[in-house]
Amino acid sequence: MSELTVISASDIAEYVTRDLAFAAVEKALIAITKPDSRLFPVTIGRGVPDESMVAIKSGMSAPEGVVGMKVGTYWPNNRDMGLTNHGSTTLLLDPDTGMPTVLFNAVALNGLRTAAANAVASNVLARPDAEVLLLVGAGHQARCEIAALCDIRPISRVLIWSRNLNHAAELAEELSASASNQSFAQFSATSDLEMAAGEADIITTVTPSTQVLIQSAWVRPGTHISAMGADKKGKQELDPRLVEGGKLFADHPPQSVEIGEFQSATQQELIREQDITAIGRVLTGVCKGRTGERDITIFDSSGIVLQDIAVAQAVLEKIRKKGGGLKVSF
Amino acid sequence: MSELTVISASDIAEYVTRDLAFAAVEKALIAITKPDSRLFPVTIGRGVPDESMVAIKSGMSAPEGVVGMKVGTYWPNNRDMGLTNHGSTTLLLDPDTGMPTVLFNAVALNGLRTAAANAVASNVLARPDAEVLLLVGAGHQARCEIAALCDIRPISRVLIWSRNLNHAAELAEELSASASNQSFAQFSATSDLEMAAGEADIITTVTPSTQVLIQSAWVRPGTHISAMGADKKGKQELDPRLVEGGKLFADHPPQSVEIGEFQSATQQELIREQDITAIGRVLTGVCKGRTGERDITIFDSSGIVLQDIAVAQAVLEKIRKKGGGLKVSF
Numbered sequence: 244m245s246e247l248t249v250i251s252a253s254d255i256a257e258y259v260t261r262d263l264a265f266a267a268v269e270k271a272l273i274a275i276t277k278p279d280s281r282l283f284p285v286t287i288g289r290g291v292p293d294e295s296m297v298a299i300k301s302g303m304s305a306p307e308g309v310v311g312m313k314v315g316t317y318w319p320n321n322r323d324m325g326l327t328n329h330g331s332t333t334l335l336l337d338p339d340t341g342m343p344t345v346l347f348n349a350v351a352l353n354g355l356r357t358a359a360a361n362a363v364a365s366n367v368l369a370r371p372d373a374e375v376l377l378l379v380g381a382g383h384q385a386r387c388e389i390a391a392l393c394d395i396r397p398i399s400r401v402l403i404w405s406r407n408l409n410h411a412a413e414l415a416e417e418l419s420a421s422a423s424n425q426s427f428a429q430f431s432a433t434s435d436l437e438m439a440a441g442e443a444d445i446i447t448t449v450t451p452s453t454q455v456l457i458q459s460a461w462v463r464p465g466t467h468i469s470a471m472g473a474d475k476k477g478k479q480e481l482d483p484r485l486v487e488g489g490k491l492f493a494d495h496p497p498q499s500v501e502i503g504e505f506q507s508a509t510q511q512e513l514i515r516e517q518d519i520t521a522i523g524r525v526l527t528g529v530c531k532g533r534t535g536e537r538d539i540t541i542f543d544s545s546g547i548v549l550q551d552i553a554v555a556q557a558v559l560e561k562i563r564k565k566g567g568g569l570k571v572s573f
Numbered sequence: 574m575s576e577l578t579v580i581s582a583s584d585i586a587e588y589v590t591r592d593l594a595f596a597a598v599e600k601a602l603i604a605i606t607k608p609d610s611r612l613f614p615v616t617i618g619r620g621v622p623d624e625s626m627v628a629i630k631s632g633m634s635a636p637e638g639v640v641g642m643k644v645g646t647y648w649p650n651n652r653d654m655g656l657t658n659h660g661s662t663t664l665l666l667d668p669d670t671g672m673p674t675v676l677f678n679a680v681a682l683n684g685l686r687t688a689a690a691n692a693v694a695s696n697v698l699a700r701p702d703a704e705v706l707l708l709v710g711a712g713h714q715a716r717c718e719i720a721a722l723c724d725i726r727p728i729s730r731v732l733i734w735s736r737n738l739n740h741a742a743e744l745a746e747e748l749s750a751s752a753s754n755q756s757f758a759q760f761s762a763t764s765d766l767e768m769a770a771g772e773a774d775i776i777t778t779v780t781p782s783t784q785v786l787i788q789s790a791w792v793r794p795g796t797h798i799s800a801m802g803a804d805k806k807g808k809q810e811l812d813p814r815l816v817e818g819g820k821l822f823a824d825h826p827p828q829s830v831e832i833g834e835f836q837s838a839t840q841q842e843l844i845r846e847q848d849i850t851a852i853g854r855v856l857t858g859v860c861k862g863r864t865g866e867r868d869i870t871i872f873d874s875s876g877i878v879l880q881d882i883a884v885a886q887a888v889l890e891k892i893r894k895k896g897g898g899l900k901v902s903f
Contacts (some may be wrong), residue, residue: 245678249579251902281618288613288631291638291668299629299642303619312629312644314664316671326668332663332673334644338621341646343662346574346676348903355773459750571899572581573678 245342247573250558254347258561259355260393264554268359269526271304271553275495276523277307282498282547294319295493300548307333308338312351329353333555356550359385360368360494361469363520364542366395367532369494371466375398379456379480380449380472381405381414388447388471389418398412398428411492414445424501428506428554437461448472448480454498459485464537470504471544479507481541487513490533503545575672579902580755580888582678584898591689591721594884598689599856602882605825609635612828613875622902624649630878638668641882643679656680659683663885673903677885686884687876688823691777694852694872696725697862698822699797703774704729708803709766710779711735711744711788711808718777719748720802728758732769738762767791770871773868776804778810789815794867800834801874809837811871817843819871820863824850833875869895
């Protein structure tokens with residue numbers, strides 16, 4: 244008989260913060276560069292509803308040797324029932340025995356961990372004086388990204404573009420109304436992506452696009468771009484020529500050229516996997532990040548389960564200190 | 574906030590029986606033949622210890638539309654710590670929302686569900702008067718297989734062969750000592766596999782072999798063989814010529830020719846996938862099983878997650894009727 248800790252959605256809501264996610268994701272982005280870390284093959288399946296999806300991502304994080312997995316689900320009609328369409332459950336295994344130790348309702352962690360990856364990368368790649376942010380995309384994830392970037396740079400203006408201008412306008416309005424929570428930035432929607440890209444110091448793309456949104460000619464020297472959208476074959480947000488001209492970083496270069504933003508430029512032989520630096524190597528000082536004010540730096544986030552494992556572990560540590568979480572016989 | 578039911582090892586021990594496993598696995602073997610059932614790709618990874626393994630098997634069972642997954646682990650040194658080397662955790666998702674509903678400590682279910690597949694298949698394929706059983710292999714699974722087969726046929730003699738004769742002798746002695754639990758069969762170890770194969774009415778192979786153990790010439794007309802061992806590329810227990818001459822059945826023919834016993838004979842072009850009948854189609858009466866006393870019937874069990882899902886569901890149903898299991902906020 245073993246023991247399992249169950250961490251519910253309300254436990255998570257109580258204990259997770261952007262700071263916690265930032266520190267945990269930084270650790271994960273370093274962990275993936277360690278020799279013994281590994282990602283296991285991803286399983287994709289589906290349930291009964293058309294368009295439903297089950298994605299099982301798993302791997303091992305060195306040096307602790309923690310094996311973990313995230314079961315992500317997408318059920319298209321949940322919202323009609325007052326539920327999120329996206330489910331997320333994370334399970335950790337004991338490195339010494341392989342036995343399950345902790346089960347997390349991780350729904351509230353996904354957005355934070357993804358935004359934290361952008362913040363961690365932007366923190367070492369964006370110019371110190373970067374203050375104009377362009378968000379390409381205006382969904383739930385855009386909210387998380389803006390908050391995380393406002394934590395690491397003195398953002399004064401946030402431009403928001405969306406394929407549907409109404410969504411961008413709604414988000415700008417919502418954020419203006421609660422601006423006290425988001426530093427003192429000004430928020431505005433824009434329909435002119437070219438002009439906005441030319442004004443931005445940091446561009447973050449968070450769309451499901453499969454076609455180029457940001458043209459190479461639009462982007463000023465010195466800009467930092469985080470391409471957060473592409474995470475499967477066929478997805479793309481940036482002009483491959485822009486990629487070719489940039490200094491390239493990724494959470495995990497082999498995955499980035501396979502399913503991330505850098506797949507297109509690689510297929511077109513404009514870049515090779517060796518041209519991409521794992522951001523973890525910049526974080527540990529092994530490799531350089533931005534080397535000059537005029538560099539265009541591009542970070543591709545394809546998403547790795549080590550982020551989910553690290554954030555889950557950090558929440559667990561905090562919960563354990565306070566005596567929270569539910570331990571059950573298993 | 575949702576609700577999760579946690580089913581512990583002791584819950585399972587209290588509620589699972591061979592009858593329950595038999596009925597559930599029969600249901601699963603029929604379910605896999607339904608158009609909407611599917612197996613998702615299997616993920617194999619490993620932890621820190623050499624030889625450790627994590628295997629994630631998942632799929633959807635029609636008609637209920639239940640999505641489920643089993644996380645199987647093998648940690649080679651657990652026994653030194655007084656734990657099983659094999660861990661097994663099963664998670665079920667709500668067909669309507671994709672949200673996790675039940676988590677099972679399924680360690681005690683694996684052996685039973687695998688043996689139940691043999692019993693279900695043997696029940697429709699072995700001659701009604703079959704009474705001599707040969708077990709090829711003498712590990713934990715052999716114990717489960719013998720008990721399950723004694724439930725469905727009046728077994729009078731059980732011959733046990735193992736690569737290590739001591740293991741076979743120990744098992745025979747153990748079963749003789751507790752024979753009251755296993756009908757009135759006589760148990761004996763044998764080092765002469767050829768002679769034993771020639772005497773048997775039912776042969777069950779449960780070894781990790783990668784080479785032929787049972788030669789074609791050794792097997793009498795009328796014998797039923799369940800090949801339970803092969804479940805990945807390179808595994809094999811039966812002479813491909815024996816397979817060529819048999820009436821062939823499997824839990825899931827596409828998987829059987831990929832990773833099961835029938836992979837060798839298929840590779841050698843002695844048989845084709847179309848020559849194999851899904852045992853579920855025999856169970857529903859759509860296809861014939863044994864058609865004559867002299868048929869050599871061969872059932873290959875490559876193992877499908879729908880078995881794990883069905884046994885878990887059956888345990889859950891029983892537990893719910895009695896008000897057991899632990900419901901937690903999730």
